[in-house]
Amino acid sequence: MxxxxxxxxxxxxxxxxxxxxxxxxxxQEKPNSELYKTIMSKDSLLFDxxxxxxxxxxxxxxxTDDLEFYHDKSGVSDKPLFLTNMKKGLCGNIGTRQYRRYLxxxxxxxxxxxxxxxxxxxxxxxxxxxxxxxxxxxxxLANAKENFGSTARFTHVWLLKNGIxxxxxxxxxxHQTENDVKTKTK
Amino acid sequence: xxxxINTLAFFILFLSREAKGQTNNDMVKMDLLKNEILKMDSLLFDxxxxxxxxxxxxxxxxxDVEFYDDRFGLNTSKGNExxxxxxxxxxxxxxxxxxxxSTIDKLGDFGAVQLGEHTFLVNNIPVGTGKFIHIWExxxxxxxLKRIVSYExxxxxx
Numbered sequence: 001m002x003x004x005x006x007x008x009x010x011x012x013x014x015x016x017x018x019x020x021x022x023x024x025x026x027x028q029e030k031p032n033s034e035l036y037k038t039i040m041s042k043d044s045l046l047f048d049x050x051x052x053x054x055x056x057x058x059x060x061x062x063x064t065d066d067l068e069f070y071h072d073k074s075g076v077s078d079k080p081l082f083l084t085n086m087k088k089g090l091c092g093n094i095g096t097r098q099y100r101r102y103l104x105x106x107x108x109x110x111x112x113x114x115x116x117x118x119x120x121x122x123x124x125x126x127x128x129x130x131x132x133x134x135x136x137x138x139x140x141l142a143n144a145k146e147n148f149g150s151t152a153r154f155t156h157v158w159l160l161k162n163g164i165x166x167x168x169x170x171x172x173x174x175h176q177t178e179n180d181v182k183t184k185t186k
Numbered sequence: 187x188x189x190x191i192n193t194l195a196f197f198i199l200f201l202s203r204e205a206k207g208q209t210n211n212d213m214v215k216m217d218l219l220k221n222e223i224l225k226m227d228s229l230l231f232d233x234x235x236x237x238x239x240x241x242x243x244x245x246x247x248x249x250d251v252e253f254y255d256d257r258f259g260l261n262t263s264k265g266n267e268x269x270x271x272x273x274x275x276x277x278x279x280x281x282x283x284x285x286x287x288s289t290i291d292k293l294g295d296f297g298a299v300q301l302g303e304h305t306f307l308v309n310n311i312p313v314g315t316g317k318f319i320h321i322w323e324x325x326x327x328x329x330x331l332k333r334i335v336s337y338e339x340x341x342x343x344x
Contacts, residue, residue, distance in 0.1 A: 027338050027340060028338065068333075070293045070294075070296065070299065070321060071293065071294060072291050072292055072293055072294065072299075073294060074294050075293060075294025075295050075296040076293070076294070076296045111256060111337045111338055112256065113254055113255070113256045113259075113260075113337065114256055114257055114258075114259070115258060115259025115260070116257075116258060116259065118259075120259055120260065121254065121260070123254070123256075123335055123337055155301075155319060155335070157254060157335060159260075169252075169254075169333065169335075171293075171299050171319065171321070173291040173292075173293065173299050174291050
């Protein structure tokens with residue numbers, strides 16, 4: 001725990017200094033804020049392009065090299081393992097099987113992470129759903145019926161490294177197989 | 187024919203009992219997990235943090251801990267965390283933390299994720315609230331705190 005500095009802040013707040021009260025107020029970003037929009041554009045690259053079209057290079061570019069991906073069903077993976085699983089698993093049958101991630105509207109929350117006043121990262125939380133479709137005999141992927149897969153909550157820790165946003169830590173949990181955005185947590 | 191229906195009925199009954207047993211078993215497992223994590227939360231904060239038990243604190247925090255704070259940056263040094271606790275405990279005011287609520291989910295065989303809200307108090311007077319994410323890793327029979335994200339710190343309005 002980082003205690004020394006907050007401790008002095010708590011003290012200062014007890015005295016009631018306005019300045020330090022202000023220092024406390026790093027709350028949720030509004031959807032029209034610069035940071036919110038930046039994170040959403042990265043989210044879109046990662047999922048709308050990377051995940052939904054199996055453009056693995058998006059993952060390679062957007063992940064930090066020391067990525068940690070924590071999943072409630074499968075445990076932990078690092079960047080090489082995650083990329084291998086994508087290539088062989090979800091993207092292993094391009095043309096006959098397709099997965100789609102759908103970000104549930106109005107569920108995304110973005111929180112800034114500061115280091116003594118300097119923005120160094122952001123935390124993104126939300127609910128997303130996964131759909132899949134496979135081609136039947138003599139059917140094209142475009143005509144295949146899409147089926148619901150699962151709903152899950154996620155938390156992503158993005159870090160600003162040399163001016164570039166990279167995804168460093170992913171927590172994906174509370175996977176439900178019922179088509180219902182009301183996941184149990186929250 | 188009757189015999190066939192009986193056999194079928196038996197199988198259906200058997201299958202549904204099996205399915206129910208599975209669900210109950212999962213629920214029991216989740217309850218166990220939740221209790222274990224809540225116990226760890228209590229050990230970490232009610233005992234180690236609030237009562238300044240540095241040895242226990244050291245035992246619970248992972249060697250490669252990462253602490254993402256929304257005001258003071260990223261700390262990746264366990265030594266710094268221990269130092270912070272020592273400084274907090276050397277102060278004249280009593281800083282304590284109270285858990286307000288949390289949800290717990292499992293993370294495969296690795297461990298569990300705990301999301302929650304807590305209140306910090308100075309000399310038993312609430313001064314601020316915050317939200318947190320804790321990634322707990324199961325190591326043999328023990329739990330260690332591996333990743334911490336601490337965010338949305340707010341003062342309590344007087």
